Amino acid sequence: MESKNHLRGVQLFELGRFQEAITYLSEAVAESVYNYPSKYYLALSYFNVSDYTKSSQIIDELLSETPNEGNLFFLKAQIASRLDKLQDAIALVNKSIELDPYQADYFGFKGALLMDKKKFEEALYFVNEGLQLDPKNAACLNIRARLLTKLNRKEEANQTVEHILFDNAEDDYAHANVGWVSLENGDTKKALHHFKQALQLNPNMQYAREGMATAIKSKNVLYKWYLQYAFWMSKQSSRNQWIFIIGLYVAYRLGVKVLEASDLTFLVIPLIIVYLVFVLGGWIMESLSNTILLGDSYGKYLLTDNEKYSGYAFGGLTLAGIVGVILFFALHNPLYMLWGFTCFCALLPLPGSFLRNSKNGRMIGLFYGITMLCVGFLGMLFTTDIMLVGGIVLGMMVIYTWVFNFIS
Template sequence: MENQHYLRGVQLFQLGRYQDAISYFKKALQEIPEDFNSIFHLAHCYLSLDDLEKSEEMATALLRIDPDDENAYFLLSQIYFSKSEFKKALEFINKAISIYPYEADFFGQKSYIELNEKKYESSLKFANEGLALEPNNKLCLNARVQALTKLERKEEATSTIENLLEKDPENAYSHANVGWSNLENGNTKGALHHFKEALAIDPNFDYAREGMSTALKSKNFVYSWYLKYSFWMSKKSSKQQWVFIIGIYLAYRFSVKLLSNTEYTFLVIPIIIAYLLFALGGWLMESLSNAILIFDNYGKYLLDRDQQKSGQAFLILVSSAVLALITYGFLGNQYFLLIGFALLCSLIPLPRGFLIETRNKKLFHFGVGIAMLAIAFIGPLFISDLMMIGIGVLILLIAFTWLDNIIK
C-alpha cells in the first residue's frame, strides 16, 4: 500500500498547490527516508516555486539512489535551464536521451536549449524528432513554433500553431507562446487575443502578462520600431551583435567627420542625436514604455509595482528637465541648463534601476543617477565653472554605459 502522505502530496502537486504539497512529501520521507518518488515530486515542487538550490539538492539525491534514472537527469537539465546554464542543461538532457531515447519531452527540452543558444535549425530538428515519437507533444510543438518563428518560416509556424491549439485549446502556455510568435511577426491584434486567452485561463501567468504588456506598448509608434529591432537583434549571435554595433559606431564617426568638412554641417547634430537614441535606446525604452502604459486604461493594470515606479520616475525626470530648460530659455541662467542636462542624463540609470532584480546592479543604477543629480545641484556651490560640472555628469554617463554590462 502506497504512503498516504505521498498520495496526498501528489494530489496537491497536480492542483498546483506546491507549498502545501511539500509538507506532505516531507512527511512521506520521514516514514521512508529514501523514497524516490517523494524526492522526485519534492524536487519538482521546489522547481515550480523557483527555489532552484533546493530543487537541485533533491535531484542530486535522486542520482545517489539511482544513478541511471533518465528522469533525474531530465530534471537536472530543467533546473540548469532555469539558471540559464545551458551547457550543463544540454549535458544532462543528452545523458537522459542516451539512457532512454524514446521520450518526446527529452527532445523538447533539448530543442529549447538550442533555441536559447540561438541554434534555430538545430532546435527545429530536435523538436521534429520529439514529434516523430509523440505527434501531439506540447513541449515539442511549442518549441517548434518558436524555432520556426525565429527562422521566419511563417506558413509552417502558422500550421504548427493551428495544430497546437486544436489539440490543447485550454493550455495557457500554448496561448502565450502563440501570442509571442504573433507579436514577433508583427500581428499585434492576434498577439493580444492569445495573451488575453492565456490570462483568462491563468490570471497570474507572468509570461502572458509580460506579453500583453509588450503588445499594448507596441501600439506606440516609437516602441513598435524598438520592438522590431529587439526581435531582429535577438536572433543574432553575440559576435554578430557586436559587429553590428561597432559598425554603426564607425559609420557614425565617419559621417560626422565627413560632414564637418563640407557645407552640410547642419546635418551633424541630427546624426549625433540619431546615434545617441540608437546607443542609449536600450536603457530608455522599457521605462518610456512603462510611462506610456500608465496612461492606458487597460495597460496600467498590467504593470507591477516596480514597473509603475519606473514609469513614474521617467515622467518626473522628463517633466523636470523640460521645466528646467524652459526656465533657462526665459532667464538665460546657465545653472538651469546644467540642471536640465543632468536630469536628462539621469533618465538612463534611474528609472531603469527599479526594473533591476540583482542588488548590486540596482544599487549601481541608483547610485550613478543620484550622483549625476547631486553633482549638478550641489556642484555650483563649490565650482564656478558650470561647463566643467556638466562634463563631470557626462563622464559619469559614459562610465555607466561601459560598466553596466560588467556589474552583475
C-alpha cells in the first residue's frame, strides 16, 4: 500500500505546488529509504524550485541503486542545461537515449541542446526521430517549428505551427512558441495574438511575457529592423559573427578611403553615422526600447525589474547627455560637452549591464560603466587636458565594444 504522504506529495506536485510537495515527499522517503517513486518525485520537485544541488544528490542516490534508468540521466541532463553546462547535458541525454531509445522527449531535448549550439540540421534530425516515435509530441513539434524557421524553411514551419495548435489549442507554451516563430518570420500581428493567448492561459509565463514585450517593441520600425538583424545574427556561429563584424569594419574603412580619394568627402560623415548606428545599435536598442515601454501605460507591466532599471539608466543618461550639450552651447564651457559626451558613451555598458544573464556579467558591466562616468566627470581633477580625458572615455567605449563581449 502506497504511503499517504507519497500520494499527497504527488498530488501537490501535479498541481504545481512544488514546495509543499517537498514536505510530504520528504516524509514519504523517511518512512522507507528505498522508496524509488517518492525519491524521484522529490528530485523533480527540487528541480522545479531550482534547487539543483539537492535534486542532483537524490538522483545520484537513485543511480547507485538503479544505474540503468534513462529518466534519471534525462533529469541530470536538464539540470546540466539549466547550469549552462551544455556539453555535459548532451552527454547525459545521449546516455538516456542509449538506455531507453523509445522516449520522444529525449530526442526533443537533444534537438533543443543542439539548437543552442546552432547545429540546426543535426538538431532537426533528432527532433524528427522523436516525432517518428510520437508524431504528436508537443516538445518535438515546438522545437521543430523553431528549427525550420531558423533554416528559412518557412512553409514547413507554418505547417508545423498549425499542427501544434490543432493538438494543443489550450497549451500556453505552444501559443508562446508560435508567437516567437511568428515574430521571427516578421508577422508581429500574429505574434501578439498568440502571446496574448498564452498569457490568458498562464498569466505568469515569463517566456510569453518576454515575447509580448518584444512584439510591442517591434511596432517601432527601427526596432523591428534591429530585431530581424538580431534573429539573423543568432543563426550564425560565433566564428561567422566575428567574421561579419570585422568584415563590416574593413568595408567601412575602405569606403571612407574611396570617398576621400574621389573628392566625395561630404559623404564621409553620413557613412560614419550609418556605420555607428548599425554597429552600436545592437548595444543600445534593447535598453532604448525598454525606456520607450516605460512610458507605455500597458507595456511597462511587461518589463522585469532588470529591464526597468535598464530603461531608467538609458533614459537618465540620454537626458544628462542632452543637458550637457545644451549647456555647452549656452555657456561655451567645454567641460559640459565632456560630461555630455561621457553620458552618451556610457549608454553602451551601463544600461545593458542590467540585461545580462549572469550575475558576474551584470556586475562587470555595471562597474565598467560607473568607472567610465568617474573618468569623464572626475578626470579634470588630475589633468588640465580636456581632450585627453575625452579620448580616454572614447577609448574605454571602443574597448568595451570589441573586448567585453568576447571575454564574457
